Amino acid sequence: MPTPALLCRQLIKTFDGTRALDGLDLTVDAGTIFGLLGPNGSGKTTTIRTSLGIYKPDGGSVEVLGSGDPLAVRRRTGYLPEERGLYARMKLQEQLAFLASIRGLSSAESERRSAAWLDRVGLAARAQSLTRELSKGNQQKVQFAAAVIHDPDLVVLDEPFSGLDPINSRLVKELILEQRAKGTTVVLSTHRMEEVEAMCESICLIHHGRAVLSGRLRDIKAKYGRNTIVVEHSGGPGCLNQVPGVQTCDDGGREARLRLEPDVDPQRVMRAVLDRVEVSSMRLDEPRIEDIYLETISASERSQ
Amino acid sequence: MSLALVLTIARREFLARVRSKAFIVMTVLVPSFLGLYMLAVPMLAGSRNNDLRVAILDAGTGLGASLAERLRAIERPHIAITQTSATEAVDPTARDRLNGAIRDRTLDGYLMLERAESAPVRVRYFARQSGNPALLRELRLAVQSAVIGRLLEGTGVDSARVRSAQELDLGAVTVSDQGEREGGFGVAFASTMALAMLLYIAVLINGQGMATAIVEEKSSRLIEVILGAVTATEFMTGKILGVLGSGLTQLAIWILVAVVALLQAAPALAIGTTMSGIDLSTILSARLIFYFAVFFSLGYLLYSILFSVVAVTCTSTEELGQAMMAAVLPMVVSLMAAISVISNPATTTTRVLSLIPVFTPLVMLARVNLLMPPLWEVWLGIALLVGASITAGWAAGKIFQYALLMTGKRPTLPELIRVVKA
Numbered sequence: 040m041p042t043p044a045l046l047c048r049q050l051i052k053t054f055d056g057t058r059a060l061d062g063l064d065l066t067v068d069a070g071t072i073f074g075l076l077g078p079n080g081s082g083k084t085t086t087i088r089t090s091l092g093i094y095k096p097d098g099g100s101v102e103v104l105g106s107g108d109p110l111a112v113r114r115r116t117g118y119l120p121e122e123r124g125l126y127a128r129m130k131l132q133e134q135l136a137f138l139a140s141i142r143g144l145s146s147a148e149s150e151r152r153s154a155a156w157l158d159r160v161g162l163a164a165r166a167q168s169l170t171r172e173l174s175k176g177n178q179q180k181v182q183f184a185a186a187v188i189h190d191p192d193l194v195v196l197d198e199p200f201s202g203l204d205p206i207n208s209r210l211v212k213e214l215i216l217e218q219r220a221k222g223t224t225v226v227l228s229t230h231r232m233e234e235v236e237a238m239c240e241s242i243c244l245i246h247h248g249r250a251v252l253s254g255r256l257r258d259i260k261a262k263y264g265r266n267t268i269v270v271e272h273s274g275g276p277g278c279l280n281q282v283p284g285v286q287t288c289d290d291g292g293r294e295a296r297l298r299l300e301p302d303v304d305p306q307r308v309m310r311a312v313l314d315r316v317e318v319s320s321m322r323l324d325e326p327r328i329e330d331i332y333l334e335t336i337s338a339s340e341r342s343q
Numbered sequence: 344m345s346l347a348l349v350l351t352i353a354r355r356e357f358l359a360r361v362r363s364k365a366f367i368v369m370t371v372l373v374p375s376f377l378g379l380y381m382l383a384v385p386m387l388a389g390s391r392n393n394d395l396r397v398a399i400l401d402a403g404t405g406l407g408a409s410l411a412e413r414l415r416a417i418e419r420p421h422i423a424i425t426q427t428s429a430t431e432a433v434d435p436t437a438r439d440r441l442n443g444a445i446r447d448r449t450l451d452g453y454l455m456l457e458r459a460e461s462a463p464v465r466v467r468y469f470a471r472q473s474g475n476p477a478l479l480r481e482l483r484l485a486v487q488s489a490v491i492g493r494l495l496e497g498t499g500v501d502s503a504r505v506r507s508a509q510e511l512d513l514g515a516v517t518v519s520d521q522g523e524r525e526g527g528f529g530v531a532f533a534s535t536m537a538l539a540m541l542l543y544i545a546v547l548i549n550g551q552g553m554a555t556a557i558v559e560e561k562s563s564r565l566i567e568v569i570l571g572a573v574t575a576t577e578f579m580t581g582k583i584l585g586v587l588g589s590g591l592t593q594l595a596i597w598i599l600v601a602v603v604a605l606l607q608a609a610p611a612l613a614i615g616t617t618m619s620g621i622d623l624s625t626i627l628s629a630r631l632i633f634y635f636a637v638f639f640s641l642g643y644l645l646y647s648i649l650f651s652v653v654a655v656t657c658t659s660t661e662e663l664g665q666a667m668m669a670a671v672l673p674m675v676v677s678l679m680a681a682i683s684v685i686s687n688p689a690t691t692t693t694r695v696l697s698l699i700p701v702f703t704p705l706v707m708l709a710r711v712n713l714l715m716p717p718l719w720e721v722w723l724g725i726a727l728l729v730g731a732s733i734t735a736g737w738a739a740g741k742i743f744q745y746a747l748l749m750t751g752k753r754p755t756l757p758e759l760i761r762v763v764k765a
Contacts, residue, residue, distance in 0.1 A: 093748070094571050110574065118571030122750075124563030129359075140351045141572040185568065 043088055044069040044087065044193045044224035051098030052085050052248075060086040061248035066240070067226055069192075072219050074239035074256070074328075075228040078336060079108065082248040084121065086088050087195050091118055104192055114143040119189035121198045121228070123182050127171040132157060135185055136172060144188035149188075156184035160210070175293045181217045183211055187218055194218060195226040200234060212238070232329040244332060245341045250329070260325045267324045268297040268308055274316030284308045289330070298330060344580070352581025353588065354756045360552055360589035368546050370593050373541075385519070394479075395420050398441055399427040406456055406489045412484040413506075414454075416483035427451060430602060433457060438469075445471050454482065463490045478710045484509060510682065514681070535709045536610075538631075539681045541597060541702060542639050543674060545590050546646045551667065553586040554654035558663045561655070566747055575743040579655075580736070583647045590643045632712045634721070641728045642704025646674065648735045655739075655746045656754050673701040679710040688714040698724050700731030740764045 045067035054061040058080050067073045071174050077083050088094045092109030126134055135153035140146060153272050157163045157261065160180040162173075170178060179202060187194055196215065217237065218225055227239060235242065235256075242259070244252040252259065270279065276292040279285075284303035289296045296297045299308060305323050311316060326334075348354035360366055377741045397414065401407030413425045428437060433455070444450035452470030466486050468479065487509060492502035569578060653670045658661040680702055684693050688710055695706040698720070707724040710716050745762040746754050754762075 052357070088748075092574075093567070113572060116571070120564070120567040120571065122564035123568055124565035125568075126359075126565060127559075127563065137355050138568065138572075139349055140570065143347070182568065186571075204647070229372075335382055 041069055043067055044071075044104060045073075045212070045226065046102040047086065047090060047099065048102075049099035050086070050089060050096055050101065051095050052082075052089055052094055058065055058098075058248055060089065060096070061246060064250055065243050065253065067193075067224060069224050070219075070239045072215065072221050072225045072227055072238050074235040074242035075226055075245070076230075076235065076242055076328075076332060077245035077293075081245045083245055084197065085248075086245065087118070087120075087197060087226070088227065089190070091116060105309065114189065115192045116190065117142070117186040117194035119186035119194070119196045119199055123179075125170045125178055125181060127169070129170055130167050131162065131173070131181060132166040132285045133172060135181060135188065138185040139188045142191075144189055152188050153184075155186055157181075158216075160184055169328065176203055179203060180210070183214060187214070187223070190221075193226070194222045195228070197228045197265065198230070199227070200229060200231055212245060232327065236328045242328070244335055246336055247343065249306065251339045252335045258327065259331060260328075262317070263326045263331060265323050265325055266305075267297065267326045269307060269313055269322050269324045269332065270295045270297065270316075270318055271320045272312075272318050273314040278316050279312060282308060283313050284311070287330075287334075296324075296327070296330070297335075298326065344577055347372040348577050348583045349584065352569075352573060352578055353584035355558070356553065356582050356585025357588040358724045359547055360586055361592060363552055363605060365548055365552060366589060369544065370596050371543070375596060389557070395422045395451045396449070397422050398425045398444075398450060398652050400441065400453055401427065401429040402432050402457045403457065404456040404458055405429070406464060406486075406493065408456065408484060409492055410456070410489040413488050414482075417481050417485065419479075432568050442469065445469065454486070456486075463494070494654050515618075522640075535681060535685055535712050538635055538708055538712065539678055539705050541594070542642055542708075543678055545593050545639070546643055546674065547671065549593070549643075550587050550647050550650040551669075553582055553762065554650045554663055554667065554670075557651060557654035558583065558657050561657075561747065561750070562659055564750075570747065575747050576740040578747070579651060579739055579743045581634040582643065582651060583736075587640070587644055588645050590647075591640065594636070594639055598730065630715075631712055635708060636744060637709045637725060638728075641732060642724065645704070645728065645732045645735060646670070647671075647701060648732065652739045652742050654733075655743050656759070658750055659754060662753065674705075676703040679703040681705040684709040685713060689716075694720065697725060700728045703728045742765070 045065065047063055047065040047068075047143075050060045050065070051058065061082075061085060063082065064068050065086065075086065083129070085094065089096050090103060090109060092101075092103075092113065100107065102111060104112045106112045106323070107200040109116070116318055122240050126137075129137070132150075132153050135156060136149040139149035139152055144152065151154045154163070154166065160177075160183070162177060162180065165177070167174065170181070173181070179199075183196075183199060186196065199211050199215070203211060215225055215227070227235070229235060239256055241251050241255050242253065271294050273293070279288055279290055279295050279297065282288070282297060283299050285297045285308060287298040295313070297308065299305060309321055312321065314315050399414075400413055401410075407427045407429050411427050414424060416421045428434075430437065438455070441453045445452065448471075448523050452468055452474075455467050455469065457465040457467075459748045468482055481746065482508070488502065488506040491505050491509075495502050495505065542610075560569070573581070607756070608669060646667050649670045650667070653666045654663060657666050677696075680693075684697075684706055687693055693706065694716070696702045697710050697716070703724045707716075707721060709722060716723075742754075742759055745759075
């Protein structure tokens with residue numbers, strides 16, 4: 040069995056008497072894109088910081104790329120934090136070269152790679168511009184480049200898409216997939232469930248510092264079964280709220296996702312839908328990761 | 344701790360500091376001002392005061408003629424007496440005329456002599472520029488000489504000898520284990536203050552720059568990007584080394600410029616100023632330069648650590664402005680202590696103060712400059728300073744680890760104490 044890129048066992052981290060991590064177990068397989076999910080304040084950032092050696096755990100253990108000391112392998116890890124910035128009065132290429140050099144690259148190699156990365160993210164012409172002269176989106180592309188410029192074996196990306204327009208989002212997505220193709224393990228912490236759905240092979244859902252759901256996305260979805268009816272309709276919002284046999288209804292007005300109650304016959308529900316609205320298409324589908332997320336967090340809240 | 348990473352952080356900090364406008368302005372301005380001052384003093388002394396046109400208004404004292412004679416005898420500045428008028432009482436019309444001549448710049452000034460009840464004579468000097476102490480001293484001596492001359496009339500005492508007795512100066516020589524050194528309070532005060540101010544300004548400017556950078560790195564969230572690659576201790580050590588490097592660079596430039604300026608300006612400086620006759624080599628000895636470099640480096644290091652700790656506990660530059668008062672306070676106190684040392688270099692208070700690490704750089708340096716203390720005291724001060732810097736660095740590392748990622752809320756003092764103890 041290959042060594043996991045990241046392995047947390049019973050991880051505990053306490054701040055001022057509050058447990059931010061409460062016995063967290065986490066396994067990230069090498070060479071995969073892994074989704075680290077959870078509501079705000081659930082412990083995702085603390086998990087990342089502890090995994091990268093920024094925080095020392097109060098209990099449990101962390102193994103990064105086979106090493107029990109994250110600091111010992113920090114040249115092989117990359118990190119794009121959610122709260123990120125750059126030196127405002129520093130030139131772009133100089134800045135990127137500096138961030139490469141603190142990852143252990145030589146001065147010449149840092150220069151070479153920073154020029155190449157600026158070219159890759161479409162900022163070669165701005166290499167001598169001060170960072171503060173760049174838009175937020177362009178700064179984020181530089182920050183992404185800084186996280187992977189040293190070709191890490193494991194890169195942690197915390198909300199890499201926040202604040203990006205669709206074009207830059209697509210570029211960052213391409214860059215993440217490039218990393219994956221090179222064999223880099225990518226830990227993706229994000230609230231954008233459509234990106235998780237599209238890119239992640241495995242996920243871990245954290246709530247109150249504990250893993251409440253984890254595993255391969257395909258397996259998780261299979262466990263839930265095809266229990267969702269997706270309806271394209273013209274009835275407007277709210278028209279499918281009271282359909283019998285439906286547990287939850289997520290209706291945007293043009294497309295509705297009806298989550299079925301356990302052991303309910305989907306055909307019976309479909310007929311009930313047809314009786315109520317004009318339908319242009321209807322199909323039985325797996326639940327989205329967003330649905331699973333909401334259901335799991337609700338269940339976790341109820342059990343607290 | 345990775346030395347390579349520390350040096351990478353230090354290099355960036357060093358370049359950021361030495362490229363900053365504050366560094367360039369201060370590095371250039373300080374020697375420029377000193378140089379200009381050194382050039383300006385002899386030039387002013389040599390030109391403007393060389394040829395003065397002075398009138399004498401004698402209102403009933405009868406000293407006008409003898410005063411004029413003595414004023415003409417002054418070598419520097421050369422005084423030309425434009426007129427001597429004698430009246431029984433102060434003539435307002437004559438004063439108006441002379442004031443008018445001063446305003447028209449046809450006269451530089453006039454001396455008015457009046458009878459007085461409690462003194463032999465009341466004398467006042469009216470001029471457009473009446474603040475030159477060297478000129479006033481010469482004028483006072485001339486008036487004293489004229490008055491004494493009249494008092495001694497008929498006694499057989501030579502008034503010229505009395506005058507030369509009046510001009511005798513008291514030369515102060517400091518005796519220490521290292522030998523004798525010319526110059527009294529003035530020289531001691533000037534050299535001690537100059538050294539203290541150099542350290543004070545350099546620490547303040549570069550330390551403040553580093554502190555602001557740390558707060559900016561925190562508030563811009565850049566710090567977490569960096570902490571993904573280096574530890575808090577490596578970051579802090581690099582920062583302090585970088586700022587120490589910039590301080591030493593500034594010091595080296597200043598010393599170089601000062602030595603060149605002194606060598607160039609020394610002959611000119613010795614002419615026409617009160618420093619005449621002082622051997623500059625006795626002020627700027629190799630021993631003093633050595634100890635200055637030692638105390639500058641160590642003091643700079645200790646205060647940089649203190650500044651960095653203050654900065655890391657702040658979350659905005661506004662907070663930093665208030666918090667820096669706490670870090671600057673020991674510097675202000677030690678600057679005041681260094682001034683008091685000048686008049687009392689060997690008291691018990693001074694000795695104790697010079698061994699307290701936050702005061703050692705300035706106070707011990709002042710002691711070394713004024714009255715060389717026993718060698719063991721100096722080196723005990725250095726050892727304590729090194730020890731304090733190591734301890735402060737160790738504590739700062741823990742505080743950095745704790746406070747570097749804190750935003751929104753500042754850590755309290757009890758929290759910091761708990762962190763250091765842990």
